[in-house]
Amino acid sequence: MNERDALRMLAIDVPHAGDDAAVVDDLVITTDMLHERTDFPAGTTRYTAGWRAVGASLSDVAAMGARATAAVAVYADEGFDPHELQRFVCGASEVCAAVDAEYVGGDLDVHSEFTTATTAVGDVTDAGPVLRSGASIGEALCVTGEWGRSAAALRLFERDTVESVERANDLFRFTPRVADGVALAPHATAMMDSSDGLARSLHQLAEASGVGFTLDREAVPVHPAVDGVAADADERFELATTFGEDFELVCTVPEDRLHDARAACPAGLTRIGSVVADEEGVTVDGEALPDAGYTHG
Amino acid sequence: MNERDALRMLAIDVPHAGDDAAVVDDLVITTDMLHERTDFPAGTTRYTAGWRAVGASLSDVAAMGARATAAVAVYADEGFDPHELQRFVCGASEVCAAVDAEYVGGDLDVHSEFTTATTAVGDVTDAGPVLRSGASIGEALCVTGEWGRSAAALRLFERDTVESVERANDLFRFTPRVADGVALAPHATAMMDSSDGLARSLHQLAEASGVGFTLDREAVPVHPAVDGVAADADERFELATTFGEDFELVCTVPEDRLHDARAACPAGLTRIGSVVADEEGVTVDGEALPDAGYTHG
Incomplete structure (x- = not known):
């Protein structure tokens, strides 16, 4: 049983599970586990690890269009090195x-x-929580920020020089899109964060909303750091769309709200395509975009 | 660096840490990690593990005198056996x-x-959160429920018969004292749950409040299951006071509130001693009670 099937099963038993965060009255709550082997490449400082791990949960709060209020963490290691622990807390x-x-x-x-x-918690705004299931045909498909940041970081960690590792740590410390999520809440009809990459996220959003997406490849905003690590345009696009862990927001917005939504987003909001019928699937420049990306576990 | 020193360091950096749960506005939030080797003896079913792990966090909410509202869990294993996962969720x-x-x-x-x-979250009642630091000399020292339940369960797991393991699982599925915590909130001046055992909990409560405690050994309510596993009266008392993980509440109550506090507690509230001056330390029948118990990690 893979993670996606298991999560589906959890969603059947637990009515509130299945979105980026659970909603209980006006509270959203979300939890994640990360570990060294799969989530923190060699060279990741404990400061970056603390930032990134808590950031991943805050990103899930953002994906619901909620205001993040607090976070907690469990720190588990072979021993409690006081400096490493302090860096993590910092x-x-x-x-x-x-x-x-x-x-x-x-x-x-x-x-x-x-x-x-x-674990992070947040408060739903007056606009209510934004679920994954509300996209309608004809709406604009949008993303926040720039993509491929974590893919570029991983390549820089692998280069293993003092400068590349420092730059990789910088790239790994993303700003969770909480301000953008709150700003988008009154406009977005469906939203999620992109923990598993753009391609996989689009397939998940399409499935939850019962729609398809058509994308314009040139419109996908690629982080400048990707240019320094990608061999060619194809690899550039692949790093930006399938690597995952960029923790940007993907959302759908009705055409007539697009101007206001764009103006409200501090991280920038880019239209990368449109919502189409379910039967059309997820395509980029007319070709199928495979449901490929990072599967946790 | 051991866990207690590390937690002290965390408390220095993070002003809200150090009690059973953090308080953010009217919300309390607490998180824990448990794993097979140290927390789930052979024979613990996944149903019991799910109950007990989430129960431990709910117990921390109870210890603040807050109303538990929701809980989440991360489930990590080598694979996702659907039946085991379902049992855990159940x-x-x-x-x-x-x-x-x-x-x-x-x-x-x-x-x-x-x-x-x-992770569990809860709402503070109108009485406010009950911290560990409010005990005053002359107050009554009280506990909920009966003690030694988890120690007895561990012995029964070790016996490894079908009946003993089933009984051990029953004992491991404790009821978090949320109703008692809420009932005690208007009366208790200091409170915590007993994850590390009665002896250690009393030393922690004494340190946080800057007081000492004098206990009457005969007054400590021992769970009937302990009688079946303890060799003599000394072992009986030791199992009830140092093993830990009973998840009962320990609190201090002014003499004039004791009657009302007792009447309000569904799990029963027993006076086991009194709050004395810091210099007197923690004693039982006049002898020092060592700061012994379960140290996580």
């Missing part, structure tokens, strides 16, 4: 501060592999 | 239902060892 606190939330501590555990479990 | 949902909270799903991760990270 990164966790900084990313919370970046989105006006509070880091309020957590728990410690012993593990042979560095592992962290993070 | 246990997690049941323990939430037992305290009128909602289990709202979570995340999945791959780990070589079965590991779960749970």
Whole structure:
């Protein structure tokens, strides 16, 4: 059983599961686990790890169009090196501060592999939570920010020089799109964050809304760091769309709200395509975009 | 660096950490990680594991005198066996239902060892959160329920018969004292749950409040299951006070509120001693009670 099937099963048993975060009254809550082997390449500092792990949960709050209020983390390692722990706490606190939330501590555990479990909570705005299921044919398909940031970081971690690793850590410390999520809440009809990459996210959003998407390849905003690591235009597009973990928002917006939505987004909002009928699937410049990307586990 | 020193350091950096749960406005939030090797003896079903792990977080909400509203969990294992996962979700949902909270799903991760990270949130009542720091000399020292339940369960798991393991699983599925915590909130001056055992909890509560405690050994309510596993009276007392993970509440109550507090507690409230001056330390029948118990990690 793979993760997607297991998550589907969880969603059947637990009515609130299945979106980026669960909604309980006006509260959203979301939890994630990350560990060294799969999520933190060699060279990732504990400051970056704390920032990124807590940031991933804050990104899920953002994806619901909710205001992030607080986050907690469990820090598990072979021992409790005070400096490493302090760096982790510092990164966790900084990313919370970046989105006006509070880091309020957590728990410690012993593990042979560095592992962290993070939880973030937030308040739904008056616009209500934005689910994955509300896209309608004819609406604009949009994304925040620029894509391929984490893919570029991974390549830079692999180069293993002092400069490349420092730059990779910078790229790994993304700003969760909480301000954008709140700004988009009154406009977006469906929204999610892109933890598994643009391609996979689009397939998930299409499935949840019962629609298809048509994309303009040239319109996808690619992060400038990708240019330094991609061999050609095809690889550039692939790194930006299938690697994942960019933690940008993907959303659908009715045409007549597009201007207001764009104006409200601090990270920038780019239209990359349109919502089409389910039967048309997810295509880019007329060709099928495979459901490829990062599958956790 | 051991866990207690590390937690102290976390508390220095993060102003809200250090109590059983963090308080953000009127919300309390708490997170824990448990794993197979240290927390789930052989024979623990996934239903029991889901119940117990989520229950441990709900117990922290209870310890603040807050109303539990929701919980999430990360489920990490080598693979996603659908039946085991379903049993875990079922246990997690049941323990939430037992305290009128909602289990709202979570995340999945791959780990070589079965590991779960749970988070619970709750609402502070009008009485406000009950911290560990409010005990005053002369007040009554009280506990909910009966003690030694988890110690007895561990012995029964070790016996490894069908009946003993089934009974051990029953004992492991405790009811988090949320109703008692809410009932005690207007009366208790300091409160915590007993994840590390009664002895250690009393030393922690004493340190946080800057007081000492004097206990009457005969007054400590021992769970009947302990009688079946303890060799003599000394072992009986030790199992009830140092093993830990009973998830009962320990609190201090002014003498004149004791009657009302007792009447309000569904799990029963027993006075086991009194608050004394810091210099007197923690004693039982006049002898020092060592700061011994379960240290996580």
